[in-house]
Amino acid sequence: MEKDSEVQIEATGPGGKASNSLTVDDPDAGLSLEEKKLKVKLKKDLHMTNGQWNAGLAIFFVSYSVFEPASNALLKKLRPSLYIPSLMILWGIVTVCQGFVSNFAGLAATRWFLGLFEAGLFPAIADSFGGLLAYCISKLQGVGGKSGWAWIFILEGIATVIIGIISFWMVQDFPDEATFLTAEERFRMYHRLKQDQQASAGLETFKWTYFWANLRNWKMYTSSMFSMGMGAGLYAFSLFLPSILAELGWKATTSQLLSIPPYAVAAVLTVAVGFLADRTKRRGIYTMIVSPLAVIGFAILASDCSARATYAATFLAAMGIYPCLPNGIAWVANNTEGVYKRGVTIGLMMGWSNLQGVVVSNAYRDADKPRFIPGYAVLLWYLGFCLFGGTVLHYIFLRRENALRKAGKRDYLVEGKNDYEIRLMGDESKPRNARTARIVKAREPQQIESRKKVLLLHGSKCPQPVASVLKTVHTLTKPDSVLLNKKNSDIYPFEDPASLEFLAHKNECGVVVFGTHSKKRPNNITVLRTYDGKLLDMMELLLTLPPDQPEKEQKLQIGVEMKPMILFSGSQWDDSSSSEQAALYRTVKSLMLDLFQGEEISSVDVAGLQYLLMIAASETSTGSTDLNDPSNKPVLHLRWYRIKTVRSNNAKIPRVELDQIGPSFDFRVGRLREADPGVMKEAMKHGRRPNEARTKKNIETDLVGDKIGRVHLGKQDLSTLQTRKMKGLKRSRDLDVEDMNGTGSQDDDVSQDEDMVDGGMEIDEDFSDGRSSMGGSGDEISIGEDEDEAMGNSEQNEKPKRQRLS
Template sequence: MADEKPTMPDADQSSEDKVTAPNHLEEKGVSTAAPGYPALEKDSGNKDIPDPDAHLSAEEKAAVDKKLIRKLDFTLIPILCVLYLLAFLDRTNIGNAKIDGLQASLHHMSTGKYNATLSIFFVSYSVFEPLTNILLKRLRPSVFIPIIMIIWGICMTFMGFVTNWSGLMAARWFLGLAEAGLFPGINYYLSCWYRREEFGIRAAIFFSAAAVSGSFGGLLAAAINKMNGLGGRPGWAWIFILEGILTVLFGFAAIWLVHDFPDDAKFLSEQDRERVIRRLKMDKQSSAEHEEFKMKYVWMAMKDYKMWLGMVIYMGCDMPLYAFSLFLPSIIKQLGYSNTKAQLLTVPPYAAAAILTITIGYIADRTKQRGLCNICVSFLGIAGFAMLLGSEKAGVKYAGTFLGALGIYPCIANTISWTANNIEGVYKRGVVLGFVIGWGNLNGIVSSNIYFNSPKYTVGHAVVMAYMIVCLLGGSIVLRTLLARENKLREAGKRDHWIEGRSDREIEALGDMRPDFIYTL
């Protein structure tokens, strides 16, 4: 936040393209009136991008743009939702397996050992997440995503054949390693296709697959449990085997169904590729372009306060997410229901969470008030866990699970969208999202070790509440306040001196440190 000239990323510079910044950006032809919508003729960053629709009227351009977005949505979003549904199903179905007899089958595995199997997933998952977006960019989505899907599907399948705690630990470790690239990778990938005010609803629809997987997982586990004893395997083993095989099949299908970045996407015509890249440029984004990786992008991310606050906020909703999804079947079973009924009663809270996640994504895109959305929604989750913590009545506790889900799931997608909106630069954004999501998931270790002493689960509910109050609610308030302050400084021309003496290319390379880049609040 210090008022100093930002460090300039390396760029070639010639004497003829130097510019000098007057006191206000408007005087040099850069518009800051509407965040993310500079006038094309005033933005020097767009002058070299061909416009295939230059001959069309404004109405015709709008129709072409609408058709393009519809094509992107129907081509990209459905398959990504299915992939994440499978990923979240595979990482959390151990909660369903637990109430179907997993612990008893593996030599009466203790609660401590069971919690360790939950924790080991998050260790490998979190350690490798910051690296995965770099691999995604280098290997291409159509190669990277199918590879990791097939690997984690195989790990999932073999979890159905483990005979002891050590085998389960090893399978969960490699499951976390393989899944590490999907969630940060897909969010980064989507941010390379859509403008900032379009990204949130798509990320919300994508993440709603996690809530749907909770509903689907409960229904599926209740049905698969009927296979108990088939082939000499218990019902919980068939949950792992069948869901693992399903993931492997979709992994192979993803080779043809997952597309690369806009400049390489085969399903687009050359004109449509130009349209996608041009509209991202108009939104002050360079994410569609090729960029060589350098360590400077890592250091740029590390020096950005938005990354650190994003990590705090994300841990405030991600730790509760895993606590909720891993232990919801056990929480409901402790209310006095049978195994099958407990599995089925997990469905409605997840369904409600999926609906609100998409709703909040839509509202946040339209209002550009992602911070306020986080703040308001977090109160639902806090109230829900307060009900779980303070009441002894089964009906009140079950209602608390609804509010808990409603307060957690929308904040996940919204926080990721908020972070991606405010970080510019291909690799910098990838690194920041990797760190934010990786740190949040590392807190899954906490989720795995706070639920004991049933049926009250006092420690678990209290820790979740603390995370949501301090990190999610408090962090969102702090970040929104700092971003609003910075926007006011930029709009008042107090950051114009950052581009004095810089070439057009150097100004563009500043990314979100450009004085005309207005943050999403």
């Protein structure tokens, strides 16, 4: 083992040149003056050689790069609120353990595990003040019998563990679940992500298909190419900046402070580039603009110039490297749809980028002193060819792909595929021409949704009463329903509805009926609705079995496309007050309508109305309105009837009889999760359907199907108004007085048909065709099918007029 000598440091003022034994030409040039002393002390305490020191540095990058793609996939699998704080605690513990190592083997093991646990994240601004923090902590040299380098690992590791524990309550999983946002802000954030093609989070499960698809995608290789330049430049700058500042001749503390301005300028430029890229929706062009600054900066650093010019070059180097990193990651993420595919792509890209730290840390050899021309040549090749050239190549290939899609040469990728298959394709299915856009747009959530199917499934336990409910609902909703007979275990809708959201999205269903059975909640039916792939609201129905429940299952035999009527029996369904009880009934009514109403139709054949679904609700026995008490929840009674019409004495209205058919279900309302007001408002938005016929002005259809038109006439001359003389009618003055006072007899000598012809309008004798001499604005005329029964025949006017149904 070679002998390590003590480091002698002599710093002059800001105008002079530093005369110290370790300069930028030393093999340890990647460390500041204080860090060099700590390194010498660490090597001496652990009895390490220079080769072992370099190996200890490099082993971190190996595990960090290899496990980064897997870490990104686990981030989605285990949820960010659990995974990220756990990683912080683990690498904090490993960092503390580094302070207690006593040989090279212990250091190598802790460095390996540190790279493993830090693979989930990479630092943002830690480099700007990390050296200053380490300098302050190193003043604890000798405290508790520990060296300064040991206290750096111990204290920074303890701080990381504490922050990691706090992060369990600070980290949010997804924007639409963030507790610090309001319902409207969460909904707005989700739709902004959807516009950026980043809204598939929470709807996918990991498949190896995403990994192999990335290996076949050219974007994986071009993005890895320019990420090599980003990684090499980033690690070279962070490693060599302290030594470059030491050349200015400042003290160690001043050198650490002088390292902050380049990072600050780079941070401002990074924010500006991100802002401009978002506004212009162009990211690659800005990387091509700023990356040459890094080439110029490192070229100046490689030249033999003054220390002040070298310090100025650090600003150019920082401005050319740091804006490229977040901008490049966002560029790749925007062009990669599918949360797992995006995670694997960015993981492979950043893993390959971080692996360049091994190359950079070994590029500056002792044999290349004092200019290190080969080391700077390697770095300039990274920046010029990989960073700048890779960005240009990625930009050209993207423009070529967009041109092919605009020309329709990628339409075959989405034709004949359903929504689930298109979503699995991710960014490969993004349309660029009108025809492909229509294909994909038809499968996206619409502002006015068409009838979506009902998904019916059950848990691990499904007793006969629950199965009867599912089969009955499936019979009534055919063909717009999907019944899954496979058992689905570990699904708890009110605890985690993600599984049901995924199944509903996969099967293109807007309503889900989930049946399960447990000791706490026997015969449980959960009905939920989704909007835009996410849970809208949900209600729990607890099936109560009557004492006379038949052992044999009763089936409901209703033909397909036979649309039953729905009757909500009881006044509580029409309660429009703001009470909790009224709101509960409105929610139940809305859910039942979405479940059973089926496709909207414009007209109904009266002869086809053969079945009736009656939904009634019994009041609570206690009479209390406290819904927190389960005994105060209403009980729903669902009954199915067959409608029979029997001849009656009334020629207009037949007598209707109801024969009960099928099973009878009684449900007690259980737990309820109401929709957010902002999301419900968006879901209930009604606009004009594309195929909806335009209504004609002043023409409407009444309840029986007759068209009624309103004709607006000009101002009429009322001086020519003539009234009909009532022949044969003699009334006394006393009777007229009684009629005016409202106390007279209700039975006049004149029949209704004689006095009220054509709806009460009196006909002038001079107008034999039935037209009124008074044509005020707003008179209604009939333009329906009964126009052949128009007024004009005095003999027909004397008979009671019968309205004909169409």
